[in-house]
Amino acid sequence: MKKLGTILGIAGTLAAVAFAAPTTAHAYDTITKQTNQNYTARFVNQAKNNDGIYKYGVYNTSASTATPDLNGKNWEHSFIKVTQEATTASGTWVKFSYYGKVIGWVKKSAIEPFTVKQNAAALINKYNYRGTAMLIKNYASNSVTASTGYAYYGGRKVNTSDTVYPTASLQKVITAAIIVQLVNEHKLTQYTRLSKFYPSVKTSADITIRQLMDHNSGLEETNEEIDPGKYLTEAQSIQYAIGQLNATGAGNHHYTNANYILLAGIIRQLTGKSLEDNVQTRIIDKLGLKHTYFYNTIPSSVTPAVSYKYVNGNNYQYYPLTTNLLSSLTGAGNMYMSPQDYYTVQKGLRNGKILSKSDYYYLSNNYKYSYDGGMWHIKSSHMKYSSGSLRNTGITTHMYLSEGNKTGVIFFSNQKGTGTSTADLTEKTLYNLVKYYM
Structure with missing residues (x-):
């Protein structure tokens, strides 16, 4: 009986594992369109909006882009160069550099076109x-x-x-x-x-x-x-x-x-x-x-x-x-x-x-x-x-x-x-x- 009980105990454990609720995988966004760009712009409205900046890719397209790395409020009126645009379910995003250094991605609505002449x-x-x-x-x-x-x-x-x-x-x-x-x-x-x-x-x-x-x-x-x-x-x-x-x-x-x-x-x-x-x-x-x-x-x-x-x-x-x-x-x-x-x-x-x-x-x-x-x-x-x-x-x-x-x-x-x-x-x-x- 002890042997049978041991066997039943193992089986019960296996059953518990087999019928536990499955873990749901995180649903990341898919980039539906991506283009190379070459224009200058500046950050705007960041005191109010404080858009997140993502160093490792477009927001929510991978585990490393689920949370922002930088705060837009610290970039108000900063002059940048946009090199790429990408579209996902959450909107249009731009990849930008600042004085030659690539910084990351931010929502396009966080910036406005601003020329070299204007700056x-x-x-x-x-x-x-x-x-x-x-x-x-x-x-x-x-x-x-x-x-x-x-x-x-x-x-x-x-x-x-x-x-x-x-x-x-x-x-x-x-x-x-x-x-x-x-x-x-x-x-x-x-x-x-x-x-x-x-x-x-x-x-x-x-x-x-x-x-x-x-x-x-x-x-x-x-x-x-x-x-x-x-x-x-x-x-x-x-x-x-x-x-x-x-x-x-x-x-x-x-x-x-x-x-x-x-x-x-x-x-x-x-x-x-x-x-x-x-x-x-x-x-x-x-x-x-x-x-x-x-x-x-x-x-x-x-x-x-x-x-x-x-x-x-x-x-x-x-x-x-x-x-x-x-x-x-x-x-x-x-x-x-x-x-x-x-x-x-x-x-x-x-x-x-x-x-x-x-x-x-x-x-x-x-x-x-x-x-x-x-x-x-x-x-x-x-x-x-x-x-x-x-x-x-x-x-x-x-x-x-x-x-x-x-x-x-x-x-x-x-x-x-x-x-x-x-x-x-x-x-x-x-x-x-x-x-x-x-």
Whole structure:
């Protein structure tokens, strides 16, 4: 009986197992449609909706996607790039990346289309700058231009892609390019001494043309970018700069406008024409520039960008840029241009229209120093950049381009902002839009 009872006990257990209620498998959603996408957007309405973000796939299509990994409320207005869309019973979902990093999937209703142009403008405004940024991809075949604010606030004239801004120090490379043209015409060499043209300048017998181009002349200007108190002709501005010079010894690096004002004077002596005439025939006409002028040749039909600053929470606080100051900056910062025209100049420096590719390397001194021929060069990343500003004004300009001009940003601003420098805004913020979103 004991044996029979044992057997019955086993059987009873088996029966219990056999007739227990079966476990129900989780019913996951099926993707009914999936497509590749390539557009930019931003998160919206997340303070209210707080949509879940799923790192491992579309919501509820597997065990790892049953619960959200991130909360949408932390992504409000974040700028993203959508790479895929998928449809399930629960709706349409998008896969997105953020500055090149794939994040996951979110319901499409959590985002709205938002362009690179819109985001560039939002970033410029965020730091209280006003101006125009040209974002370049594939040699400008896929460029984006974003403008914010007013060129002339009093007349409510908005900044546009055609607005002309003071170039400040970004003009220097144009002066340097004409020097290289004159070298090609055998009118001087990079080793020609400054004393040939301006023997009264102390240590001029030791200073070469190349040292002027690279700011290695050892010269300093004592009252740099200070209004001279009167209007100066081009010839007078050169003599004015000479009168402000302090010589510390050839070979010493001092970034000063005087180096390029002297180069402008050399161009005048060698050609018998003003720098303005040389720029017109050698640069503007050769490239067909439509939005490039000297400060004293801007047509009445064109509204140049007026200088403003952001002060104590207020935009468009007028900070005058005087004609007197501009008249003293011959060859070093007295031109107005649009970002598009400036990019055309950069291309012209190596495509044969202004200089050849070999001329460009000569201009850049084969990147011997950090600053060569009117620009800074970053050897490790093959990038070039130039920053400009005019003292006691709201004018800031910045260029950040690959050496071959394939990618980069040119940003001209007529209101100086806060919270970040023009260089950081251009190189670290706007350039990342080119790198990850264009």
